[in-house]
Amino acid sequence: MIAPLLALALAAVDPCAPVQPVPPDPVTAQAYREVADAELAAGSRDTAAAAYRDALARDPSDEASRSALQRLCAAHGPDPFQDGLRRMDAEDLPGAARAFEAAFAADGNASAALLGGIARYELGDDEAAERLLRAAERDPAHREEARFYLGLLALREGDGARASSLLEGAATNPALASPALDLARLARRDGRVVLSLVAESGWDSNVNLGPGGPDGVAARSDGTAALAASALWRPRGARGPYLRAAGLLHNLATLDVYDLTGIEAAAGWQLRAGRHGAAAEYEYAHRTLGGDDYLGAHRLLASGWLRRGRAVAAGSYAVRFESFAGGWSPFSGVLHRAEARATLDATPRLRLGLAYAGGRDDARESVLSYWEHGPRAEVRILLGRARLGVDLGLTLRAYDVFDEALGARRRDTYLDGAAFVEVDLADRWTARAGIIGRNARSNVDALAYDKLAPSVAIGYTLGL
């Protein structure tokens, strides 16, 4: 979008440089002056300056060219707009923003207002960004680009209705239509309050993680049905505090002992400043299994991210204090998990991600405590109203001590895979089909298993 403006930096002609005379030729000089006048009328000051210089070189008595060149020279000075372009090209966003603001203040240049607004948006200075983008919006040449970024600002503020309206306005420009309409659709699901409901049905090839799961018997498959609901309240949009609550029902067709219910509530705070951000969250979760109390857990989470161009580096750490009920109580303890992640928007429609995670489960029973770590790769593809995703992960887990019951110090390797396709059926309705799978290997043969679980789901999301 800004490439044509950046190209101007390559075409600079100095109108203040001395003019070297050439053999007089008033006829040709007049042609140069006419070209210069036309270029100036078209707003091309560099080309106009070059032509006026040629006119003056061939006709030193040409006062019209001389005075036009003097005006261009006086206006030339240190050009803050060109300075802003150079700084933006060098990713000096604060410097670029200041330069564009100076250019806008000097002559009301709408291009400077647009680029200054974009720089301020990237820096997270939303108030200044909105002021500049509103100014750029008044110029028909930049109206759609300005509305696109004003829509992004509204999204960041959590004002989904205003964001979708602005993005639809931006979509009248064919070059922006695709991203703007995609974002407008997402904006209608966004807001300061977001409610969602997902119904899912599927099949699980190995509910009991056989042959070595809790029953110690062969794998048993079953049909599944699930319902999940969540509510998010963020009074200041994507930045600031938020509260979240969610509930989950996951029932099996015949193996009722594995029916799962869950509720969770969380409170957090997200900070965003330009190309980096951080979040902290507390969450309480409770689960029942087969109708009985199973788990109560308190989790603290901290995460941060940093964007550079099309790449994002992120890190997170979570600690969960787990309290299992009844016969599961030996699993109680403290679970730590840390992850480093890098993602790259290889193209506007293709995102690649690579992560490495490590975890430590410090269980009450040392025989159940372990360290684990491993890589994970993700691919996300945007195809119009559909999104495709493929994940692949490897986890190496080593338990702390020799388990006399197993006759071994357990070491497991998990290969996990997932694939899904998600389609926006309407503004707030989404259909999803996916499959997850795991190949678990262990030095204890009875604890090795395979699992496949395909599912289809439909979801409704409402942003207010």
Added chain:
Amino acid sequence: MHALALALALALGAPDGGAEAHLLAGAAHFRAARYAEALVEFRVAERLGEREAAAYAGAALVKLERWDEAVETFETAVPGGHPLHDYYHALACYGARLYTCADRLLADVGDRSGPRIAEQARGVREEIARALSAPPSETSLAWYRARCEARRAEGRTALAAAYCREADALAARRVGATRAAGVDTAAAPRNGGGP
């Protein structure tokens, strides 16, 4: 870019001090990537009577990414028949988002301009095919029509006509796509089962 300047220099031969000298000076600036200066020389040559200079000015405007002016210049230039002119004309259309205009010109460039340009033309046509893969929306058509009206109001009739032609071409694609979808729907099973 060098190919255009070279073609120009070969076509003109030695300068005779008139419009051709300015064409050659423009070609020299063009070759040195001084496109603003090249544009000035081509425009002066045009004013001194060199009718073919307009197409070269169009190429310089493409390099300066002044798409609308480039399209306008090519649309009003005397047809020279040089495949490089068509190539730059196509780039001007592409830059101005006149995709069907660009595609039509590039299809005609073919291999007439040598393997390097032909390869670049193929690449641009692939990008155009991706851009045109979905039927155009009503908002897109409205955008082209609004541009057409705006340029006409400015008195830039050739440029306005280019935008109107694009709107018409896209509207035709939209009708074609709708009909194709209708045929598919009619032929598809309606009971949810396979054939």
